Amino acid sequence: MELNQSTDAAASTAAEERTTLLEMYRQMLLIRRIEEASARAYAQSKIGGFLHLVIGQEAVCVGAIAALRPTDYVVATYREHGHCIAKAGGTREVAKAVMAELFGRSTGISKGLGGSMHMFDAPHRFLGGYGIVGGHVPLAAGVAFASKYRGEDDVTLCFFGDGSVPQGAFHEGLSLAGLWKLPVVFICENNQYSMGTPLYRTLAVEDVTARAAGYALERDRFRGEDVLEVRRRVAAAVERARKEQRPTLIEVITYRFRGHSMSDPGKYRSKEEVEQWMQRDPVPLARRRLVEMGTSEDELVSLEAAIKAEVQEAVGFADSSPPATDESIWQYIYADPKTDPQRM
Amino acid sequence: MELNQSTDAAASTAAEERTTLLEMYRQMLLIRRIEEASARAYAQSKIGGFLHLVIGQEAVCVGAIAALRPTDYVVATYREHGHCIAKAGGTREVAKAVMAELFGRSTGISKGLGGSMHMFDAPHRFLGGYGIVGGHVPLAAGVAFASKYRGEDDVTLCFFGDGSVPQGAFHEGLSLAGLWKLPVVFICENNQYSMGTPLYRTLAVEDVTARAAGYALERDRFRGEDVLEVRRRVAAAVERARKEQRPTLIEVITYRFRGHSMSDPGKYRSKEEVEQWMQRDPVPLARRRLVEMGTSEDELVSLEAAIKAEVQEAVGFADSSPPATDESIWQYIYADPKTDPQRM
């Protein structure tokens, strides 16, 4: 895989870098543990439906979102628990709200109506969680359009999988973003499989960014296990979008350690392949870097203990929260208070 | 406009070339006259609805289709009268059937049910005339898929306008053709406007073939006024498709002399611009070449007289043909004889 050179858009001193990495490590670990906990809850049938875990890809959402300002926007797919948590800064509140959503509780981040695939967090400008492959790409262009229309310098990050590249909506969204020079960064999380299908069976040109040329988009392509590197590379694109309104198509090569969803045994991947990728697990990698940078074992251990506690708290909160209310079936279909959804 | 070098895939002796050009000139002139006659009939309200004339672009459909074998397939847009006539070899029969279709007669090529935008000619493997921009591109891939599936070496030509490039269906059709190496040649008739919108307002990258790289398609790009050149360049792509199953995206730069449809005054183009392009009118250009090649004025004059007669005959035939039958409303909805369309 030929990968581009790193830019230095987010160069920072060693101390700052350690602080940044420590926080990103904390967020990645929180996401990892939340995902593991939801997998257990799924096994206990406390969660149902489709559950798509981001385990193995944490460095992508955490690193990319760390390159944003709080007022920037994020739009994602159904594999978005990590993105949702990262956009809110990995607080205990968001961890609780995400877990409660998976449990279908009224305290959930989407009040139990959206579930695993449709988490939304308006206060933190996380605009969802979408289940139609590629269908959210034009939405992201629209959010970026709104920023430009209003003369605001917020940037929109749009995440999608390698599988959405052949979709019409992907093409139309990128075409408009390039034509109108919208402040958006498209991030393809290329985990090399769309469900059970390896990349080479869906894309004639495996370098996703080769398409940038047809859309007048800037391009960048790199491995996604080093969260600092992800942040650095995405930051460069974000600045281009913010300062020069030049949109970018980024491809991050990554890997999901679990099946596509809980129901997928993942037989289509060899044990060797998975293990090889697990060598590059972004979470321990970040931990090793932190130690190299002089972070004390104690600091790390207590951080990990804190996360363990937060995740337990989140599960307990979800478990003890009231179920989504019956009224909520009708409450949120129409915004206009004069519209009665039961009299159409 | 940077244009690629010509290939010599269809090299032929001078004599052959003259014969070929003479026939292509005849077809272009027939198409030109048929279009002019239908414009007159439209003015007399003998034709209604949308009427999209191909006047100015004749060298594209005639040259491209001249590179085919009779068993090859063609799929086109709503601006397809010329393609339909050329695919049938420009016979008096097809001229009559096309004109009768425009008049909505039962003798029409689609029995008066399809009209200007939906001409179909199964015996000559002309698979239509489609009105949804880009919507026919996947169909063309499907026809090529069928040839490959059956191990037949027929090639499919798919024509579309520059306006269809941003459409999702264009992207999905080309993606599948490139992935599955289908024997298809995609021809973008870039007349530089989609309705009233100039290319630069719809495409961030004006070189349409720049997109070929993302689809693993071969590419070629050239001017479309020299019908011999069009034939030569398309022939090369057709051979690639036929012999090596390598699909190509071709862009032909051309111009429509009339408005988008009869209802379009075309105010968005300057008189100068139009006149400049009319200097490159493919029909007189071919005639001049023929004279240079030693074709006698008499031969050309009698050919032109014959075409005039054929067009008059076609109009007369259309005018005197019976209207599409009332039964035809129900006759062709379902193929299964046991299905009664009036009892659903």
Added chain:
Amino acid sequence: MPRMSYREALNQAMSEEMERDPNVFLMGEEVGHYQGAYKVSQGMLQKFGERRVIDTPIAEAGFVGVGIGSAMVGLRPIIELMTFNFSLVAIDQIINNAAKIRQMSGGQFKLPVVFRGPGGAAGNLAAQHSQSLESLYTHIPGLKVVMPSTPADAKGLLKTAIRDDDPVVFIEGELLYSQQGEVPEGEYTIPLGVGDIKRQGKDCTVVAWSKMAKLALQAAEAFEKDGVSIEVVDPRTLRPLDEQLILRSVRKTHRLVILEEGWPYAGVGAEIAYRVQCKAFDDLDAAVERVTALDAPMPYALHLEQKVLPSLDRVMAAIRRTLYLEE
């Protein structure tokens, strides 16, 4: 009251709302420099500039999605579809995004977006360009569907639709654009979900919307001579539907004919007929009649198109049947 065309009324509604609210903008194919494929946005580019009157490439799924995304963060887009036939390439955006985002997010977002453009047959346009697809959209919870039949309704309803905080599918009659009528000046809004009696009558109710309301009025005229009085009810909004207005009329006339340009099977007419038959079962003196397009793709030939579409003859025959005036 000034007289103007349905087209001008729509233009006025959009222009007034854009003057009133800087978050309102118009986006679509040929809406700007070309002044609109059907000239509905005539002059708007000159008045509001390229920032707010935006020409798009032919990428409906793309710019419909752009409209939805921009509405999520507070803009109020008017997305013009050149015709609703082309909305089918963008219907996933409308059904899976616009209609569902508010509910999926537990009410965190409003979707104040209008999808507007002409629908219906318009003469010799054949199968792909002659469709009345309102029943597809009316079926979907989360959407509102509006279909005005007069210039005044066009203005009043479009202004309301633009101010409405929910996604509105606003289908205009391609053949109504040039129709003239009186239109109130300035601030004039009509609430969604409120129908209108276009003509009072006592013997039979005809429910019809958009282009078909005109046909219903012609039928009413024709019957007047024979002393038969037809009430023409125009729901104007299909979703939400002004069921009460229809029921009140039927309780008065005891007879109902529903007239629609769309196809019959699972059409809006089926829904109205069913509801009336349930809720006014004992008030009906005859089975509800439906007059719809024939259940066929539209042929190109004009004389066949006229046979496929509801005609004055077919409407009058249906009315006669409900009145047992068979002859």
Added chain:
Amino acid sequence: MPRMSYREALNQAMSEEMERDPNVFLMGEEVGHYQGAYKVSQGMLQKFGERRVIDTPIAEAGFVGVGIGSAMVGLRPIIELMTFNFSLVAIDQIINNAAKIRQMSGGQFKLPVVFRGPGGAAGNLAAQHSQSLESLYTHIPGLKVVMPSTPADAKGLLKTAIRDDDPVVFIEGELLYSQQGEVPEGEYTIPLGVGDIKRQGKDCTVVAWSKMAKLALQAAEAFEKDGVSIEVVDPRTLRPLDEQLILRSVRKTHRLVILEEGWPYAGVGAEIAYRVQCKAFDDLDAAVERVTALDAPMPYALHLEQKVLPSLDRVMAAIRRTLYLEE
């Protein structure tokens, strides 16, 4: 007769037809190497090879169009949509191409293509993944729509759909795949447009299809104890609809409840109710009742999903109302 699952019955139908006719092939996401997202095509890649069992990228408009194009020139594609929720990105191909090409061409082409896959809610899948969209397709002339409720019907109808020369939208019940039943071996076909009485009864007719037919049978069971006899009519094909079978049943029971998983407004149920009320007006002893999904996007939480979907309680209450058994 061998017992097998609905899933296996579909697999058998496809496999037999592919053995019978070399022009039949299967194309869709994950149908090959992954053995089908819902394992309907289990083993077919091994049996027929990559030439005839074709995995596609996630490009529904693309491969649905490929299916249509290949059918125009004589192939008989089976196009699998992973679920019908995703058919919305390809619906333009189905409505504007598959349903119209034969008519637009004056009958020059046949379109022997089947679009198949699961529909309906399946537990905790939320608004974008829980839809029953049959009414959208049933509205369209040029299409045929099939929705089998049992393994035997699944086999017999799919074989017929594959042999049919017209485009068929074949919607399976995602929650029916594991249901077991007896399935005739080998050559077994059921004509399209012919419904089936799933249970004889005399007091009330319940019309229901796909998953809902099971619910109707449960209701019938429950009523049997109280000596109330319910007739369950499964139309199996929605377009064309076996209207006569429904009318015959209603003329016998004088009461009708229509049960559907889709939304109410302009649903298939509205059409059936309307037709029965017109054509059996005098045979009805009570207004026709409709039990549908609530008019809402599907919430994620399971207990809410169960409230939105038709339930045994709601069906039984509706039947009681038609029988005036209010308590």
